[in-house]
Structure formats: C-alpha cells, structure tokens
Amino acid sequence: MMKPTIKTAFAALVTAVAVSAAALGTTPAQAAGAAAKPAAQDWSFKGLFGTFDRAAAQRGYKVYKDVCASCHSMNLIKFRNLQDIGYSEAQTKALAAEYEIQDGPNDDGDMFTRKRTPSDPLPAPFANAKAAAAANNGKAPPDLSLITKARAQGGDSVIKVSMKHPDGFTLGADYVYALLTGYGEPPAGVEVPDGGSYNKYFPGGVIAMANPLVEDAVEYSDGTKATVEQMARDVSVFLAWAAEPELEDRKRLGIKVMLFLLVLTGMLFALKRKIWSDVH
Amino acid sequence: MSEQNTESKFMQNGVVKWVEHRMPIFSFIDHSVGSGYPAPKNLSYWWNFGSLAGLALIIMIVSGIVLAMHYTPHTTLAFDSVERIMRDVNGGWLIRYLHMNGASFFFIAVYIHIFRGLYFGSYKYPRELLWIIGVLILLAMMATAFMGYVLPWGQMSYWGATVITNLFSAVPWVGDAIVTLLWGGFVVDNPTLNRFFSLHYLLPFVILGLVIMHIWALHQFGSNNPSGIDVKGPQDTIPFHPYFTIKDLFGMGVFLLIFCFFVFFAPNYFGEADNYIPADPLATPPHIVPEWYFLPSYAILRAFTNEFILYWPVSWLMTAKLAGVIAMFGSIILLALIPWLDTSKVRSARFRPIYKWFFWIFVLDWIVLGMVGAHPPEGAWVLIGQISTIYYFAHLLVVLPILGIIERPLALPESISASVTGGETKPAE
Numbered sequence: 001m002m003k004p005t006i007k008t009a010f011a012a013l014v015t016a017v018a019v020s021a022a023a024l025g026t027t028p029a030q031a032a033g034a035a036a037k038p039a040a041q042d043w044s045f046k047g048l049f050g051t052f053d054r055a056a057a058q059r060g061y062k063v064y065k066d067v068c069a070s071c072h073s074m075n076l077i078k079f080r081n082l083q084d085i086g087y088s089e090a091q092t093k094a095l096a097a098e099y100e101i102q103d104g105p106n107d108d109g110d111m112f113t114r115k116r117t118p119s120d121p122l123p124a125p126f127a128n129a130k131a132a133a134a135a136n137n138g139k140a141p142p143d144l145s146l147i148t149k150a151r152a153q154g155g156d157s158v159i160k161v162s163m164k165h166p167d168g169f170t171l172g173a174d175y176v177y178a179l180l181t182g183y184g185e186p187p188a189g190v191e192v193p194d195g196g197s198y199n200k201y202f203p204g205g206v207i208a209m210a211n212p213l214v215e216d217a218v219e220y221s222d223g224t225k226a227t228v229e230q231m232a233r234d235v236s237v238f239l240a241w242a243a244e245p246e247l248e249d250r251k252r253l254g255i256k257v258m259l260f261l262l263v264l265t266g267m268l269f270a271l272k273r274k275i276w277s278d279v280h
Numbered sequence: 281m282s283e284q285n286t287e288s289k290f291m292q293n294g295v296v297k298w299v300e301h302r303m304p305i306f307s308f309i310d311h312s313v314g315s316g317y318p319a320p321k322n323l324s325y326w327w328n329f330g331s332l333a334g335l336a337l338i339i340m341i342v343s344g345i346v347l348a349m350h351y352t353p354h355t356t357l358a359f360d361s362v363e364r365i366m367r368d369v370n371g372g373w374l375i376r377y378l379h380m381n382g383a384s385f386f387f388i389a390v391y392i393h394i395f396r397g398l399y400f401g402s403y404k405y406p407r408e409l410l411w412i413i414g415v416l417i418l419l420a421m422m423a424t425a426f427m428g429y430v431l432p433w434g435q436m437s438y439w440g441a442t443v444i445t446n447l448f449s450a451v452p453w454v455g456d457a458i459v460t461l462l463w464g465g466f467v468v469d470n471p472t473l474n475r476f477f478s479l480h481y482l483l484p485f486v487i488l489g490l491v492i493m494h495i496w497a498l499h500q501f502g503s504n505n506p507s508g509i510d511v512k513g514p515q516d517t518i519p520f521h522p523y524f525t526i527k528d529l530f531g532m533g534v535f536l537l538i539f540c541f542f543v544f545f546a547p548n549y550f551g552e553a554d555n556y557i558p559a560d561p562l563a564t565p566p567h568i569v570p571e572w573y574f575l576p577s578y579a580i581l582r583a584f585t586n587e588f589i590l591y592w593p594v595s596w597l598m599t600a601k602l603a604g605v606i607a608m609f610g611s612i613i614l615l616a617l618i619p620w621l622d623t624s625k626v627r628s629a630r631f632r633p634i635y636k637w638f639f640w641i642f643v644l645d646w647i648v649l650g651m652v653g654a655h656p657p658e659g660a661w662v663l664i665g666q667i668s669t670i671y672y673f674a675h676l677l678v679v680l681p682i683l684g685i686i687e688r689p690l691a692l693p694e695s696i697s698a699s700v701t702g703g704e705t706k707p708a709e
Contacts, residue, residue: 048545076367149553150553151553155547159549163651203566246373251545254543257544258540258541258544261536262537268529269530272530275523279523
C-alpha cells in the first residue's frame, strides 16, 4: 500500500522541480542587480571536517589591519579572539597595545586614555556611523565582523541548493575573494559615477569602495609574496573566521553528535523490530 | 487501568501505591501513553509526525528559555546581544542554532502532520474538534515564529516586521489603530521589539496548552489510521506502550539526525543573509522575503493585484491589498472548515481513487506557491502565483465538496485487522 504513495509523491516533486525550472527560464534577469557569480575557491574550512588555515588567517589579519581597517570597523572582534587563529596570549597583548582606547570615568570622574588590552575590541576607524558616512561620500563602510555571512546565503552551509536559491549558494569567502579581485574597466554602456568603481561581482556593478588592494600593499612577516590574489585570499579566510569563529567547534561537536545519534537510532531501530516482531 | 497493569510490579511498589491512591497520576500516564491506551495496529510512519512536532516544541521552549537569559530586547542592543550569545556565551552558538533551525523543523513536522491528516481524512467525524485545535496551533505557531524572527533585529527582522504589520492597515476603519497598537508607536521601533519579545515568550505556552487540548481530544476516540476505518475491537489495536513509544523514539532518532545535520553543518541554510546586517530603517533590502514556512501564504497575499481575476468580484468593495490579506488569513482559517467542506464519508485516500490524485495536486500546488513566494513578483512568477492561488481555494471550496458526491470509493475492508492481513479491495457495487 505504501509503495504507490511514495512513487506518487516522488512524481509530484519531480513535476514541481520541472515547473520551477521552466518558470525560471522565463524570468527576466532581476533588474540591474545581476552580478557575476563568484567562482568557488578551495577553502580549508569547507566540508564536514573543515578548519581554518591559521597562517592564512594571520596574514589576513595583517591585510585587514594595514588596508581595510582604515575605513572598516570590526566591532564584534576582540583582541583576545585572535587567539583562535593561532596568536599566543602574549601576542594578542602586544597587538592590542598598539592601540589606545578611551576609558573611565576614573575615581576623580575623569575620562582617560589607556592602551588596549586583549578584552578590548579592534579599533574602529571612525568615532560613529555619522562620522564614517561623512568621510565616505555619505555612506558608511559596513562593519566587517559578519560580512561573509551577511553577503552570501547560508554562511558555510555544506548544502548549497534550496528552493529560494535553485542556482546554488555562494560561500561568503568566495564572494569576498571575488569582489576584491573583481575590479576592472567597465564594459561599454555602463556609466560609473564619480567616486565609484566598476566591479562585476557587486550588485549593480558600481561599488563605492575604490580598489583597495595593490601588489605589495602589505609586507608579510612569513615571506609570502603579497600579490593581490594572495592578499584577497588571506583576508577572506580572516573574515570567514571572524564571521563564524565557532565553525571548528561546531563541526567537531557535530561529528560526535551525528555518530552518537547514528548508534542510538540504530539501536532504537533494532529494539523497535524486536518489540514489533509479535505483531501481525 | 488495564488489569495486567494493576498487577505489574511497578504498581505494587509501596511509594507508587501511596501516590496513586491520593493522585492517580500513574494510571493517568498509563492511559495517555502507556499500555492502557490502545492504538490501531496499522499506524504507518506518517503517524510519527505528531510526536516529532511535540519534540520540536520542547526543543524550542527549552532553547528559547536559555536564549532569553542572554538576549536584550532593545533596538540598540538586540543585534549585538545575539552575537554575544554566538561568540561569548558558553555553548551559545549551539543553543541559538538549535532554536533557529528548530523553528524550521517544527514547521516541517507540522506541515507533514497536516498533510497526513488531509490524506487519511483524519479530520472527519468524530475528530473535527481535534482538527480545529490543530489549525489553531498552526496559527499560534505562525504568530510565534513571525515575532521570534524580529528579535535579532537584523535587516530582514526589521523589514519583515514592517511589511507584515503594515498589512493590518488594510483593515477598514480600524486598520491604522491596529497598526499603531502593534507598533506601540508610529513606526516599528523599540516598543514593537519589546512587545514582540514579551509575546514571543508567552505564545509557546499557549501552544503548549493547545497541544494538551489537541491530545485530550485525540484520546477521546484515539488515532485515525491508514485504512480510515474505525477500530472494531481489541484485535485491531495494540497497546501504545511499548509498541508506539519505541516507534516514536526511533522516529525521533531519525528526526534528530537530520535536524542536527543542519544545526552543525548548515546552520544558516534556512536563514537569510540580510539578517546578519543590523536593522537599518533607512535602507530597504532589495527583496524582502519571509522565512520559508510563510512562503505559500506570502504568495497568496501577493497574488492579489488589481488585475487578478479573484479580485474582480470584490473590487468594488475593497482594495486588492485588503483582499490579499483576507485571502492569506483565509487560506489557513479555511483549513478549519475542511471537515465540512469534504463531503465524502470515506476517510482514507486509499479508498478514494480520485481524491488521491487531487491530494497530490494540492501538495504540488502548495510547493509551487512556496516557490512563487520566494521569488520577486515579476515575469512568469506573477501568473504562476495567481493560478496556484486560484487552485488552492478551488481545491478547498470546489473539489472537496463535489468529489465527495461524485466519487465512487473502493470497498472498505472488514476491519483494521483484515486490512493488515491483506483484505482485498475492489470497487464498490
């Protein structure tokens, strides 16, 4: 009795997919927003057992610090968090002490300035959103703490296709990498207003951020050559970590939980078979 | 209390007897989910989704209570407090991802549960009230999920809240007053967030109360079954415990496997990227899309344009927007009337050769509505949305009443026992 039902359900689903595919074919491209689809890169943090490449993330921090941080804040990241990507506690102390922060009021009621400690956030380039907007043609550069989750569907989801996104998700890091390496001359017919730049991966094609990366913009301490691709790659790893710092813990625990549930469910199934063996 | 159980070792225990004499809780449990509750022996795995929905509700309440310990319902702090849960609270990311994905899996379980009821005619006499309470649970779930989605105060939270609350402005005369009441002001702002948080904490317990009523009503006549025919005697049933307790537990294992896969390996699969951008009242996202479980309703809402044929008959009376709002709520509320819209006396689609097909077309229609809701209303999607909206209502208001009259059902088996042991089914004379 069960079999035809499942067959019918399957047939219905197949039809649904066919209908959607047909419908998609007739949908006009979404307004002017159609941006090029970023290519999938080979990130070490992908997949069920993914982990962040510590060296790449540390180089990425340097790119952020020397290039991105002049316009973009990362308010959710504290210096102590940098221990996640392989810095020692002493190193985070030293990195934090490079910057000052206003603290207080002290016992006399005065505000004072002190060196940052690992529990302080990374310094923001502007005092507030208004100041950031005023310095950047009226639009504040976005905070980068969550950028890989906020610009691409699904975070680092290992499943890439959904009803809403039948053409597949883009990994956040893929988008950041594509964007940073996607600057170029606009094709004929695309107007780029003053203060804008053409980037084929940005929705609409015109981005307010000027091409931020030029060869040797940073000097890597591990001797890696700072090509634009290398820096874009490294900072993408750093930003992917910043957006999902729990990723490694999550996947590690996930494997254990799945194995536990598999064994438990298997035993429950065996017990179910045994208990039901006398029912006719 | 069944006889064998009164004599069970457990019931002979001194403490158990002492409690049982003063408050018969053990026999109550036994009658509810124990050996004293007979259930049809032919229940299929489609009957697992009730207990799975119950499990999802418990996961949501427990994880939600923990989240509320760390969450701050204020427009300037809500987004960061959620990120603090993700980053600094011990195990916080796990609790939040359980809650986020738990909502989706609650709806998956409930939608399958509802479609199971539709296929096997579980809403028919004497289970109409049971079904109606179920529709109320669905409505309460939708309200709860909507308000919960607002709490992280991301872009989609804010704009979703704006779009949905604005729908009520279409109500004649009192619309604006209702919207002001929902907002607690003149825009979606801190008072809105505060009242949504308060109600989001309250409503799950309303759902819990409704679930208790749902189970209470269920136990009056017991479960329907795949054959749709009544239990004729003890030969048709087996005790709930241990047969269905173990079957439900096994189902929960499978459910948790799939659920945990998403929690640990695709936690943002069901979410929207835009909700990781803090709410900004000055920047509207290009596409405001609700969570997936609202997409069919959203498609029905948006189908009502001035050119939509279903709108013409009422166009002299109301705006297309109001018609859409009524249709959207109507599409859920109408479900409560299905026991009377379906005129067939036969419950299970197994013995309804034509209804069986219409059932699957209805499922397909619902999925297509979901896809329409996910896409911007342009191009072919507009027409597909309007056709599937017409079909949704046609199924409930035309197909169900007529089919019961013209369809010739197959012969029903003698009994559940007979159907299990392979009773032949042939067309009725």
